[in-house]
Amino acid sequence: MKLIDLHPVGQKVEIGTVHFSPEDIVRFAKQFDPQIFHVDAEAAKESLFGGLCASGWHTCSGWMRCYVSFFEAEEKRLRDEGLEPPKMGPSPGFKKLSWLKPVFAGDTITYSVTPLGSRTLSSRPGWIMNQVLCEGHNQHGEPVVRFESAIVEFE
Amino acid sequence: MAEKTYAFEDFTAGRSFALGPKHVTAEEIIAFAREFDPQPMHLSEEAGKASILGGLSASGWHTSGMMMRMLTDAFLLESTSQGSPGIDFLEWRNPVLAGDTLSGTTTVVEARPLRSRPGIGVVRFRHEIVNQKGEPVCTGENAIMMGMRTLTESAA
Numbered sequence: 036m037k038l039i040d041l042h043p044v045g046q047k048v049e050i051g052t053v054h055f056s057p058e059d060i061v062r063f064a065k066q067f068d069p070q071i072f073h074v075d076a077e078a079a080k081e082s083l084f085g086g087l088c089a090s091g092w093h094t095c096s097g098w099m100r101c102y103v104s105f106f107e108a109e110e111k112r113l114r115d116e117g118l119e120p121p122k123m124g125p126s127p128g129f130k131k132l133s134w135l136k137p138v139f140a141g142d143t144i145t146y147s148v149t150p151l152g153s154r155t156l157s158s159r160p161g162w163i164m165n166q167v168l169c170e171g172h173n174q175h176g177e178p179v180v181r182f183e184s185a186i187v188e189f190e
Numbered sequence: 191m192a193e194k195t196y197a198f199e200d201f202t203a204g205r206s207f208a209l210g211p212k213h214v215t216a217e218e219i220i221a222f223a224r225e226f227d228p229q230p231m232h233l234s235e236e237a238g239k240a241s242i243l244g245g246l247s248a249s250g251w252h253t254s255g256m257m258m259r260m261l262t263d264a265f266l267l268e269s270t271s272q273g274s275p276g277i278d279f280l281e282w283r284n285p286v287l288a289g290d291t292l293s294g295t296t297t298v299v300e301a302r303p304l305r306s307r308p309g310i311g312v313v314r315f316r317h318e319i320v321n322q323k324g325e326p327v328c329t330g331e332n333a334i335m336m337g338m339r340t341l342t343e344s345a346a
Contacts, residue, residue, distance in 0.1 A: 067255035069262055070271070083272055091274070092258050096226040096251045103228055125231075125243060126250055128281035128330075134274070182277075 038121040038165050038188050039153040041109065047149040047170075051101030055089050057140035063093040076140070088137035094144065094180045095132070098169050101146040124162070124187030129169075132182035136173070144171045144179060151183065155190075163188040196269040197339035198311035201298045209260035209319065210293035214248060219288055222252040235288070247285040253328050254280060256292060257319050264296070270337030272310060280330035284321065292327065294319035299331065309338050 042048050057076060064073030068090035072082040079087040110120040138144060151166040165186040172178045216235070223232030227249035230237030238246040248256075286292065299314040312333050319328040 063255075066259070068258045070267065070273075072273075090255075090258070091276075092251065092255045095254070096249075099249065099251050100226045100228075125241075125285075126282065128250070128279065128283075129277075130279040132277040132280070134276050 036113070036118055036121060037153070037163065037190075038123070038186070039150060039163075041113075041121060042148075042150050044150050044152060047147050048105075049145060049147045050098075050105035052143055052145045053097035053100065054143045055093070055097075055138050055140060057087055060087060060089045060093065060140055063096075064090050067092055084137045084139075086137075087140045089139075089142075091134040091180070094134065094138050094171060095182070097144055098146045098171060098180070102148060102169075105148075122189040124189055127185050127187065129182045129184040132180070134180055136177050136179045138173065138179050142179075143174045145173075146171045153188075161190045163190060194268055194270050196265050196336075198270065198301065198303075198313065198336040199339050201301045201311075201313040201336060203298050203300055206295050206297040207264045208293070209257070209264050209296060209317075210291075212256050212260055212292045214256070214286055214288060214290045214292060216246055216288035219246055219248045219252065219286075222255070223249055226251060238287075243285040244287070245285070246288040248287075250282040250328075253282060253286045253292075253319070256286075257294075257317060257328055257330075260292070260294065260319070261296060261317070266334075270339075272335035272337055274332055274334045277330055277332040280328065282328055283326045286321065286327050290327075291322045292319050294328075301336075303338070304335070307335075311336050311338060 061074050072079040072084045073090050076087040113120045147170050149168040151168050153165045156162040167184050169182050169184050171180040231241040231243050231247055232249050235246040296315050296317045299316050301313045303311045313336050314333045316331045321327050
């Protein structure tokens with residue numbers, strides 16, 4: 036089956052949650068984004084964010100983690116039902132990424148995916164390009180991240 | 191606050207900054223993938239070779255993180271950055287394989303004062319990361335808010 040047959044366009048599907056501990060935030064940021072408000076809880080209080088918060092790339096990586104786990108579970112479910120799961124390929128990138136609110140230490144983010152569309156590629160026979168809306172909101176229901184990702188699929 | 195090397199006024203259109211180099215090891219690729227993107231081609235050389243990526247390859251989000259680190263090291267930590275509202279687009283154009291060395295350039299596309307926030311300007315950057323063969327691996331554009339060195343009123 037094809038990815039677009041799994042969930043129809045416009046249907047939002049929750050894919051999992053990630054808890055952002057101060058230790059995880061600092062560990063990620065020391066490696067990839069050592070700005071003061073991501074690595075130093077005391078100094079972060081004086082920053083414009085007002086507290087230790089996750090690198091935006093950490094927030095995005097949390098979406099990816101949830102999507103991989105979600106899709107593995109979907110593959111198993113489909114096989115158990117005797118169906119052939121979609122053959123997923125790599126992503127060529129994303130667009131329109133907005134970090135809408137800081138993800139603070141202690142926040143729990145719930146991620147979702149919403150299919151936006153799907154088309155075959157005339158330039159690459161056998162390839163399908165899917166567009167999906169990726170979102171995350173915190174425990175107060177406030178949106179924190181949104182982006183549109185492209186996902187390659189093989190026919 | 192200590193005086194920073196780069197403020198809004200320093201980011202003039204066309205100015206560019208060299209990024210990297212950053213050597214990418216198999217261990218780093220696998221460690222990132224285990225935590226955030228545990229797909230087979232990011233976890234083992236064998237699975238990577240069997241995929242269309244051609245070898246153990248970094249998660250696109252790992253590549254993005256490495257780009258971010260190159261940006262912080264090149265100028266962001268020494269700037270008046272107030273953070274970024276997001277990314278216009280980012281393309282992962284070629285696989286980043288274990289053993290690759292990444293480098294690149296970020297160029298100021300435009301810079302304008304923010305009318306709504308006196309003393310802050312928006313700087314739009316274009317980032318281009320290549321591997322040791324000069325092949326593009328990651329290209330994107332985003333805006334970063336920068337504090338001004340001196341408070342100037344924008345034209346109404």
